[in-house]
Amino acid sequence: MRSVGGGTVPPEGVQINDDTGPVKNELTSAYAEGASITLICLANGGKPLPRVTWKRDGKSITNETQYFPERRKSQSVLRIEKLMRSHLLAMHNCEVSNSVQSPPLIVRVAIEMYLRPLEVKLLGQNEPLSAGRRIDIVCRCRGSRPPATITWWKVSALEYLQ
Template identity: 35%
Template sequence: MKEHQNAENRNPRPSLIWYLENTIIDETFEEEDNGVTSNALTFPRLGREHLNARLSCQASNTNLSPPPSKVIILNINLRPLSVQIVKKQEQLSAYRSLEVECIVTGSRPAPEITWWIGSKPLRDNVINFSQSNLTRSVVQLVPEAQDHERLLICHAENPHLRAKSLEDTWKLDVQYVPIVSLKMSFSKKSNHIAEGDDVYLECTARANPRPSKFFWFKQVGYANRAQRQRRGFCERAKPGAAKCRNDSGEYKCAAQNDEGKATSNPVNLQVTYPPVCISSKNSQVFVVLEKETIELICEVNSSPPPDHFMWSFNNSKEYIDIDPKLEIKCLNFCYFTQISNVQD
């Protein structure tokens, strides 16, 4: 710091002396030819101890009157001395609100305090209040699953001394319900799954803590077993291969940990197989009169449903094609109704 004081046109010429409080710190004044006396003070290192100190320059050329003086009160910008996030918890639950407090000491004027999770600033629900050389900042934090293992940062800086900023960090351990997804894969490249093909359902769960159980569901019923936890936060389970038509249906999986249980997206497995006559009506004998009209029903089970039927007599090798304009009805099975006049 530099201060310069002059005294002009005094007779005899005055002495100019700098005081810090009541202590002389510089009495090396200069007398110039124009009658001016000056004392340029260089203060090498201002410290915290000089805050609000009285710096005065006195001009004196007689003992008969009190010396005139000029007083400066030192108002110093001070960097933060410490930043601390208090009460860092070992574990947090995702989406549960909590207050986190940060204390900053030593800054003058009051520091600017900002909160961050990783590189994302937290601007909402932040309250700052100062008292003496201590500033408190409170943020209402609602951690999310993706915040696990990210750093919560309390950053403090004096607006006049930004290069002297300080910060404290807290590595978050966020506990959250499993995030579960289900996907289907199979060995062959075709999009159609036939009986006998190997089909795998893979359940993946991202969770903290690790899932302790896995569950499998087919349509509305419980389908499989619980599975023991595995290493890592990405858990996988494979129920096996779907090899028969009864494996068709909608599948889901679920994972459970100490935070709760969550269910995956549904996956629909459709196993294709050729038409098969329903056994209860596979063979029937009809006795009819000549030219009598009868109704014959052919019922089959298949996936996908049939789009074409053919008829024949059991003593004939020829098949009769059915008019495609006629209706084929499909519920859990397909049937076609043929009404005909029986002749010789």
């Protein structure tokens, strides 16, 4: 531990956890569109215990810090109630600082997501079908992540009408 002046000691490290545990390689676990997520930024050590702030696009989105002096830790919790497409790979910064004399420690995390298709279309000639005649129909899907798996099912007219 090095002192910054006036007995200030910088934090030793920062860790981000999501709902499944520690975040690795600056990327959360994958979450479905519409799901909620909790990100916890945990700072270890420092004297005084550091302030922990979440930012997105340079703007503070939460600066409520919880302090745990007995464990020499402080943290900030970021809860997003409903993930939207705009959260996909959105970079969130956790900034940890206990002194104006030294720059904050910054840890970045992006949110990985599964996205359902935005559109599914059948492409082909729009003509009546008849037995014994071949027709090509293409199913095109867009907007899903990962790419959608398209499956064709053959059903009888009676099953379809029920």
